Amino acid sequence: MAGAEKPMFAMDGNDVPFEPGQTILQAALAAGRYVPHLCFHPEFKPHGSCKLCTVKINGRTVASCTTLAKQGDEVESETPEIQDLRRNLVQFLFVEGNHFCPSCEKSGSCMLQAVAYDLGVMAEHFSPFFPSRPIDASHPDVLLDFNRCILCELCIRASAEVDGKNVFALSGRGAKKHLIVNAESGRLADTRLAVEDKAMDVCPVGVILRKRRGFQVPIGERKYDQHPIREVAVGKATARHASGKPSPQGPSKEGA
Amino acid sequence: MTAIDPAPVTRRPRVATAWLGGCSGCHMSFLDMDERLIELAGKIDLVYSPIADVKVFPADVDVTLVEGAVTNDENEHAARTIRRNSRFVVSFGDCATAGNVTAMRNRFTREELLQLAYVDLARGEIPTIPNDTTLAKLLVRARPLHEFVPVDAFLHGCPPSADEIWLAVSALVEGRKLELPAAYQRYG
Numbered sequence: 001m002a003g004a005e006k007p008m009f010a011m012d013g014n015d016v017p018f019e020p021g022q023t024i025l026q027a028a029l030a031a032g033r034y035v036p037h038l039c040f041h042p043e044f045k046p047h048g049s050c051k052l053c054t055v056k057i058n059g060r061t062v063a064s065c066t067t068l069a070k071q072g073d074e075v076e077s078e079t080p081e082i083q084d085l086r087r088n089l090v091q092f093l094f095v096e097g098n099h100f101c102p103s104c105e106k107s108g109s110c111m112l113q114a115v116a117y118d119l120g121v122m123a124e125h126f127s128p129f130f131p132s133r134p135i136d137a138s139h140p141d142v143l144l145d146f147n148r149c150i151l152c153e154l155c156i157r158a159s160a161e162v163d164g165k166n167v168f169a170l171s172g173r174g175a176k177k178h179l180i181v182n183a184e185s186g187r188l189a190d191t192r193l194a195v196e197d198k199a200m201d202v203c204p205v206g207v208i209l210r211k212r213r214g215f216q217v218p219i220g221e222r223k224y225d226q227h228p229i230r231e232v233a234v235g236k237a238t239a240r241h242a243s244g245k246p247s248p249q250g251p252s253k254e255g256a
Numbered sequence: 257m258t259a260i261d262p263a264p265v266t267r268r269p270r271v272a273t274a275w276l277g278g279c280s281g282c283h284m285s286f287l288d289m290d291e292r293l294i295e296l297a298g299k300i301d302l303v304y305s306p307i308a309d310v311k312v313f314p315a316d317v318d319v320t321l322v323e324g325a326v327t328n329d330e331n332e333h334a335a336r337t338i339r340r341n342s343r344f345v346v347s348f349g350d351c352a353t354a355g356n357v358t359a360m361r362n363r364f365t366r367e368e369l370l371q372l373a374y375v376d377l378a379r380g381e382i383p384t385i386p387n388d389t390t391l392a393k394l395l396v397r398a399r400p401l402h403e404f405v406p407v408d409a410f411l412h413g414c415p416p417s418a419d420e421i422w423l424a425v426s427a428l429v430e431g432r433k434l435e436l437p438a439a440y441q442r443y444g
Contacts, residue, residue, distance in 0.1 A: 098363075100356055101444030102414035104349035117441050118354040123353050124403055130355070130397055219444070228438070 009073035011055075015245065016069075024064035024075060025053050034230035035077055036086050036115050037150035038093075038204055041063040042252035044161070050152055052089050052115065056082060071082035088117045094121075095128045096175070098127030099205075105214050108222030112150060114229035129175075136181065142200070144211045147177045154202040162198035167191045267408060269318045272304035273348070274333040274338055277358040277398055278324025280306065281415040282349035286321070288418035296422075299428050313337045318427045321348035321411070321421075325358035326404050330392035330411040339405035348421075350414040350443060352401040357414070359398040366394045409434045414444050 006017040009024070011033055023046060028035050029090045039050040048066035055064045056076040064075070076082060091110060095256035107168065136144040156179075160168040166229045167188075183190040193199065195210055219225070223232060268442040275283060283306055289296065303317060304310045311333065326332050339345055350356040361369055375383040401407055410422055420440045427434050 050332075098360075099354075102357065103360075104444065107444045109261065113443055116443070120441070122441075123400065123407070124346065125402075127403060128355060128359070128399070130359060132363040162319075184286065199415060206431075225442075 004012065007069075007071040009069050009074040010074055016075075020106050024055060024057075024073070025070050026065075026202040027069045028064065028077070029234055030233045032232050032234050033077075034118075036118060036229075037065060037152065037233075038111055038115060038150060041202060041235075044154065044157050044202075047153060047157070049256055050093075050150065052090070052213060054082060054089075054165045055083060057164060059251045061085075072133065076198055079086050087121055087236055088125075090116050090119055090121050093150045094124045096128075096131070098130060098133065100147075104145075104148065104206045105209050106148070106203075108219055108225040109208055110224070111204035111229065112148075114224035117224070118229050133178070136188045137211075138213075139191075140189070141195045141211050142182060142188060142193060143211050144181070144182040144188055145207055145209065146179055148205040150205055151177060151179065152204060153180075154204065155199045155208055158202045159193070159197065159199035164196065165192050165199070167193045167197075185190050197231070266408040269300045269326040270303045270314075270316060271300045271425070272302070272313065272315070272317045272320040272338070272342065273306065274322045274334060275302065275306045276318060276322060276324035276334060276352070276401070277327030278349065278351045279357065279403060281306065282321075282323040283420055284349075285349075285413075285415035286421055289422050290418070292418075296425065296429075297444035314342055314351075315341050319344045319346065319425070321346045321425070322352050322401055322407075322442050323348045324353045326395065326401060327358050327361075327398035328394050332395065332404055333400060335404045337339045344408045345401075345403045345405065346424070346434075347407045349416050350410060352407075353410045353412060354443070355398055355400050356424070359400075362397045366396065369394070369406070407426045412441055412443050 002027065007020065007122070008017050011028055016027055016031045016033060025035050025037060025040060025046070035052070035053045035055065037053040038046045040053060046065040048063045053064040054061050056079070057067065057073050090112070094116070095154055103112060104110065105114060109150045119240040135146065153170065156168045156170065156228065159165050166182050169180050169182045170177055172178050180186065181188050181191060199209065200208055273286065287293070287307070302308050303314050309324065320338050322335070322338060322345060324331070326335050347353045351358045355362070370385045374385045411420060413420065417440070422434060423436055423440070424434055
């Protein structure tokens with residue numbers, strides 16, 4: 001590759017360089033172009049479940065987190081059509097769970113909330129399900145509030161792949177699919193989950209919370225209170241790539 | 257904020273605020289506009305509000321801010337009257353917009369709820385579930401305002417800030433499009 005011109009695709013009319021093997025989403029983030037996403041995490045294999053990163057390539061809608069970048073692709077991302085689709089997906093997630101922002105410890109650091117701000121979601125639009133999902137406060141150090149789960153499976157992946165503990169799993173099908181604790185009793189206290197686990201730090205919403213830490217950072221001073229998610233996500237991507245992984249040499253937008 | 261233009265108002269705007277299933281926090285925030293209320297009072301007629309002693313929602317209202325979710329039959333009736341009589345209806349705060357705190361009761365049945373509130377947690381009195389026929393009846397679930405009537409705009413926050421309310425109300429009574437800076441879109 002040395003000296004060779006980097007391959008490029010076009011996103012909304014802008015050239016985006018990529019390394020062979022990178023997905024559209026990875027390349028876009030590395031180049032400082034935000035694509036809304038929830039189940040994608042830079043440290044994990046793309047999952048492709050939330051579909052929020054959907055883009056249109058040569059007329060086909062695909063999840064950009066699982067689609068490899070190709071030279072010359074014409075990618076539509078922030079078109080009114082795609083943004084409307086994304087807005088609907090976020091509204092679906094809101095109505096399927098119980099997302100009471102004022103009483104949520106994750107408010108201000110919540111990706112679902114931040115993505116909804118980014119997309120300008122003014123209301124849920126669809127009829128809320130108001131499901132009954134009791135919390136699990138059995139663990140001495142961790143609170144689980146299933147009301148907020150968006151089924152991204154990041155905790156499942158982190159617990160299985162990094163922690164080697166398999167604490168979480170999904171159960172049920174379709175609209176009844178839900179997060180469960182992988183213990184015979186179903187209680188978090190009967191697992192080996194520890195506060196140091198990777199699974200503690202990947203939840204994009206407010207399901208997995210450390211006890212006795214509520215409001216340590218005041219509302220209004222939290223991550224997405226300070227910076228819109230489209231800036232945070234891009235900064236994060238470049239910082240991560242700088243430390244270890246093959247660098248996609250995209251221009252850093254940090255401080256730009 | 258929304259693509260819908262408020263109806264052009266050629267006379268002194270008739271403004272109303274209504275309090276459905278909410279804690280009145282949004283109205284407290286309305287009062288937090290402080291001295292700007294004096295300026296506002298010079299521009300509008302407040303024709304109906306919890307802070308104005310008017311018993312019946314009037315006809316021919318230009319802008320109505322509605323606080324709270326629709327949680328009982330009286331709220332539902334009020335929502336329909338407000339919609340019929342208002343040109344521009346604003347969901348005022350997170351309860352009207354999404355159910356929010358008022359909707360937290362939705363995981364219980366009404367019977368469980370009344371039992372808990374008026375019997376199980378009652379102290380020092382003869383526990384009785386109020387059943388006077390003049391009292392509003394709880395709906396099966398508390399729901400957002402737009403589930404009952406079309407809503408023209410949404411103000412977020414629990415409560416929306418006084419600054420946000422000021423910007424929104426100023427725009428609407430002057431017949432301007434309601435477009436708030438992104439920083440004002442905050443749930444909770």
